[in-house]
Structures are given as structure tokens and as C-alpha cells.
Amino acid sequence: MVEMVAAELLPLTSLDKAEVEGYWREFTENGEAENVLWELATLSIDEYYERQEADRRNRRFGFLVGGALVGMVRISSRINYEANGKVGYSIRPSCRKRLYAPTLLRLAEEYCWLNGIAPVTACVDVTNEASLKVFRLAGFVPTGREFDWTLQRRAIELSLPEHLNNL
Numbered sequence: 001m002v003e004m005v006a007a008e009l010l011p012l013t014s015l016d017k018a019e020v021e022g023y024w025r026e027f028t029e030n031g032e033a034e035n036v037l038w039e040l041a042t043l044s045i046d047e048y049y050e051r052q053e054a055d056r057r058n059r060r061f062g063f064l065v066g067g068a069l070v071g072m073v074r075i076s077s078r079i080n081y082e083a084n085g086k087v088g089y090s091i092r093p094s095c096r097k098r099l100y101a102p103t104l105l106r107l108a109e110e111y112c113w114l115n116g117i118a119p120v121t122a123c124v125d126v127t128n129e130a131s132l133k134v135f136r137l138a139g140f141v142p143t144g145r146e147f148d149w150t151l152q153r154r155a156i157e158l159s160l161p162e163h164l165n166n167l
Contacts, residue, residue: 007100009107012060012072013052017045019069020062023092030093061111063089063104070095073108077117085117089134101131105138109160123155132156 012020043051052060063071071091077084087108091101112120122140124131140158149155 006067007063007065007103007107009061009063009073009104009111012062013049015062015069017049020048021045023069023072026092026094027090032093059111061108063091063100063107065095065100070100071104073104075108075112075117077112077115085112085120087112087120087122096130099137101134102137105134105140109138119159121157121159123149123157125149126154126156132158 057076059075059077061073061075062069063073069092071089073087073089076086076088087105089101089104089108091104109120112118121143122135124135126132126146135158140160143157143159145157147155147157
């Protein structure tokens with residue numbers, strides 16, 4: 001019998017600061033600092049939390065499984081004064097390959113739906129096959145838009161199909 005473990009999204013600023021710092025440290029020790037909370041590279045945890053409390057455009061959540069911080073998600077909304085949501089996520093390196101990411105994205109989609117945020121989109125580095133697969137597992141489909149994310153990185157845009165945006 002498979003035991004079901006509770007998964008939930010909580011506002012990042014409601015989480016223990018030491019836990020968030022430990023999450024960030026795991027990425028930096030794994031050589032992946034660019035994949036998570038890059039702001040913490042230049043801010044103290046207190047400054048970071050203060051900034052998050054004031055930021056009404058970007059919502060950041062901790063993804064907890066069985067009470068442990070496994071991932072994070074950012075939902076950027078109200079871009080150009082429109083209700084839309086661009087979703088970005090990270091999963092702790094030690095917790096990958098356990099299918100947590102599709103669950104995290106489904107919870108983020110539910111948050112968007114409950115808060116009238118649509119359409120729900122994401123941008124993914126074209127070389128990040130794992131993340132592209134995760135978004136597809138969560139129901140996202142390519143929009144056909146590709147663009148230069150940075151000088152060295154190209155991204156593809158994905159979106160939830162209209163029928164999923166309007167559940």
C-alpha cells in the first residue's frame with residue numbers, strides 16, 4: 001500500500017528563515033545557485049523576507065511535503081496591469097526524480113485559478129529537458145514562442161490550454 005503524504009503551498013515568508021537558507025545553500029553547494037532565489041546571493045535573509053512582504057507582483061511559495069520544504073514556486077502576476085501568471089519553480093536537488101514538481105505546479109495552477117489569475121504560462125530554457133517534461137506532465141503546452149532569455153540562453157514559452165485556464 002502506498003502512503004499518501006500531504007503536499008501544500010505556503011507563503012514563503014511564513015516559513016522558517018533557517019529552512020529557506022538551508023534550501024538555498026543546497027543549490028549553491030550543488031553548483032546551481034542560478035536556479036533558486038538568486039536574490040539571496042546579495043541580500044540577507046531578513047532583507048529578502050522584507051522584500052517579499054512588500055512585493056505584490058510576485059508571489060513566492062514554499063512547497064512542503066510531509067512538512068518538509070521540498071520546492072518553491074514563484075507566480076508573477078499583474079504584469080502590464082493584467083491578471084496573468086508566469087510560473088517558475090525549483091525542487092531541492094536532494095528531492096528530485098520523485099514526481100514532486102508536477103504536484104507543485106498543479107497546486108500553483110489551483111492558486112491561480114482560485115485567485116483569478118489567467119492565463120498561466122511558463123518560460124523554460126530550451127535545453128532543460130527535465131523541466132520541459134515536468135511542465136508537460138502538469139498540462140502545459142508550447143505556445144510556439146521562443147526567445148533569447150539571456151545572451152547564452154534561449155527559452156520556450158508554455159501555457160496551460162484555455163480549458164485548463166478556465167476551470
